[in-house]
Amino acid sequence: MRYQLRAQDQTRPVDATSRSDQSRAPHNFMSGASNRFAHLADQEPVVEDGIEYWESQPASLDGVLGVYFSQISLRIFDF
Amino acid sequence: MKSLPRIDALGSRQLLLQLFPELCTVPSPLKPATIRERSARFRALDVGAGIGRVTRDVLLHLAQDVVLVEPVDKYIQEAWSRAQFQENPVLDQDSIDVEDETLEEIDFRIPWKGVREKRTSVTLIQSTHQSLDPSNPLSSTKFIGRVGYKPSPNELEDINSKFDVIWCQWSLGHLSNPDLVLFLIRAKQALRDTESVIIIKENVCAEIGGPTNDGIVFDDQDSSLTRCVGEGPPNVVGVDAHESSDRTFKGLFAEAGLSLQLEKTQEGFPEGLFEVKM
Numbered sequence: 001m002r003y004q005l006r007a008q009d010q011t012r013p014v015d016a017t018s019r020s021d022q023s024r025a026p027h028n029f030m031s032g033a034s035n036r037f038a039h040l041a042d043q044e045p046v047v048e049d050g051i052e053y054w055e056s057q058p059a060s061l062d063g064v065l066g067v068y069f070s071q072i073s074l075r076i077f078d079f
Numbered sequence: 080m081k082s083l084p085r086i087d088a089l090g091s092r093q094l095l096l097q098l099f100p101e102l103c104t105v106p107s108p109l110k111p112a113t114i115r116e117r118s119a120r121f122r123a124l125d126v127g128a129g130i131g132r133v134t135r136d137v138l139l140h141l142a143q144d145v146v147l148v149e150p151v152d153k154y155i156q157e158a159w160s161r162a163q164f165q166e167n168p169v170l171d172q173d174s175i176d177v178e179d180e181t182l183e184e185i186d187f188r189i190p191w192k193g194v195r196e197k198r199t200s201v202t203l204i205q206s207t208h209q210s211l212d213p214s215n216p217l218s219s220t221k222f223i224g225r226v227g228y229k230p231s232p233n234e235l236e237d238i239n240s241k242f243d244v245i246w247c248q249w250s251l252g253h254l255s256n257p258d259l260v261l262f263l264i265r266a267k268q269a270l271r272d273t274e275s276v277i278i279i280k281e282n283v284c285a286e287i288g289g290p291t292n293d294g295i296v297f298d299d300q301d302s303s304l305t306r307c308v309g310e311g312p313p314n315v316v317g318v319d320a321h322e323s324s325d326r327t328f329k330g331l332f333a334e335a336g337l338s339l340q341l342e343k344t345q346e347g348f349p350e351g352l353f354e355v356k357m
Contacts, residue, residue, distance in 0.1 A: 043297035045304055047207055050253040051151055053301040059157035060183050064129040065084060 086347040087355075088136035091280065094343060094357050095141050095244065098276055102141045115274075120144050124213055124242045124269070127250020131158040131191075134201060138246060139192040144200045144228065144237065146216055150207040155223055159203050161187055162226040165194040193227065200227035202238065208254055208262045213269030215239055241271035248280040252303035256326050263335035276340060282353035283308050283328070295326055306331075308342070308356055328356075 057063040096103050102121065103110040123142035125134045128149045138145045149155040164187065193199030204211075206220035217238055230236045245266045251259055266277050284296045284305045294307040309327025325334060332339055345355040 043299070043304075044255045045253045045297075045302045047150075047209060047253065049302035051207075054151040055153055059130055059153045061084065061130070061132065061186050062183070064132065064154065 083348065084132065084136070087345065088133075090343075090345045090347065091133070091137040091246075091248075091278075091357070092140055094278065094341075095137070098278075098341065099141070099243070099274075119240070119271070120237075121244075122146070122237075122240060122242045122271070123244040123246060124148065124216075124266075125246050126208055126211065126213075127247060127253070128158065129154050131161055131201070133246060133248055134158075135161075135189065135191050138244070139194070139199050139201070142244065143193070143198070144202070146202045146204060146238070146242075148204045148206050148211055148216065148220070150205065152205065155203060155205045159223050162191065162194070162201050162203060162224070164188070165191045166226050168195070191227075195227075197228045200225060200229065202235070208250070209258050211262070211265070213242060213245060213266050241275070242269050243271050243275050245269065245275075245277045246280075247277065249282070251279060251281055252298075252305055253301075255304075256331060259331055260335045263332065263337060267335065267337060277337065278357060279328070280345070280355065280357045281306070281328070283356045284353060286327075305353060 096107075099121075100107075100111050101114045101117070120143040121141070122144045123134075123138045124146045125131075125138055126148045128134055128147040129151075130149075131147055134145050134147050147155075147158060149158060168188070191199070191201065194201060202216075202225040203223035204216055204220050205223055206216075210219045212218050217235070222235075225234055247266075251262075254262060263277065270277070282305050284294070284307050286294055286307045286309070294309070296305040297303075298305065307327050309329035325331065329339065341357075343357045345357060348355060
């Protein structure tokens with residue numbers, strides 16, 4: 001939840017490099033290859049499942065934000 | 080700091096300064112000519128705080144006391160390690176090889192503004208949103224520790240004080256709609272006054288009737304929801320008006336008795352991300 005990608009047309013969920021899942025190569029960001037995101041209104045979060053997921057992620061910036069989010073360098077933005 | 084977290088943090092701080100221009104510490108067009116006097120220390124609650132990124136990069140730049148709440152054990156323990164390091168930075172300067180340092184090692188040492196000087200404080204608590212009562216944060220939760228400023232003689236005598244800001248970012252997707260409404264009701268009761276705010280910064284998906292149609296997306300990997308903002312009373316053929324609005328952010332805010340003061344999009348994120356709204 002803390003980091004997710006969406007398909008640009010929002011009709012096809014994308015297989016993001018969610019959180020720290022480094023096994024997914026960056027070139028697959030927009031592949032639309034996964035059905036991980038389900039457009040189902042009747043699904044509800046299970047607290048224990050969420051905690052279990054996050055316990056499996058690194059306790060680091062990469063872990064909480066995802067490698068893509070935390071490491072991408074956007075030089076087009078001038079701060 | 081890396082680019083996207085920096086953009087995120089700056090967007091958040093700009094929003095806070097827009098809502099509380101008196102907190103601006105430098106000359107700025109945002110700063111009002113007459114400053115509202117504050118009789119109490121500015122307090123913020125950071126829920127679903129992870130390892131303390133928002134506390135460090137956003138809240139401590141403007142707030143004096145932050146209560147950091149996180150349910151995941153490894154994250155709250157990491158946040159506690161980082162917080163303790165601020166008070167007692169055990170550094171062997173000779174052992175630090177700047178060239179070999181990883182970004183994570185650098186990130187660990189980034190100062191938490193005012194903590195070491197005891198001008199600010201961070202109180203760390205382990206709890207889910209569902210168990211947390213922001214009016215009484217230590218009830219049914221696990222106290223981890225406090226760093227920085229501490230009231231004397233009881234370092235937790237201010238723990239039940241009201242909050243000026245309750246910050247919820249990238250965590251409310253783990254709450255069901257009923258749980259979210261109940262949490263927002265409890266959060267509202269913990270606000271200091273009519274100027275106080277609950278800030279929600281979350282991914283949002285397409286609206287009801289949009290391409291995904293449902294106005295909600297479930298992620299079965301981490302068991303979380305991405306909701307749509309909602310745009311007033313829905314007028315969608317085949318979708319019951321009440322059923323559809325009560326799962327949008329605006330519908331849930333209304334159900335919790337909250338009014339929306341300000342709505343902004345986090346700019347500067349790349350294409351392909353869910354839109355992030357505050």
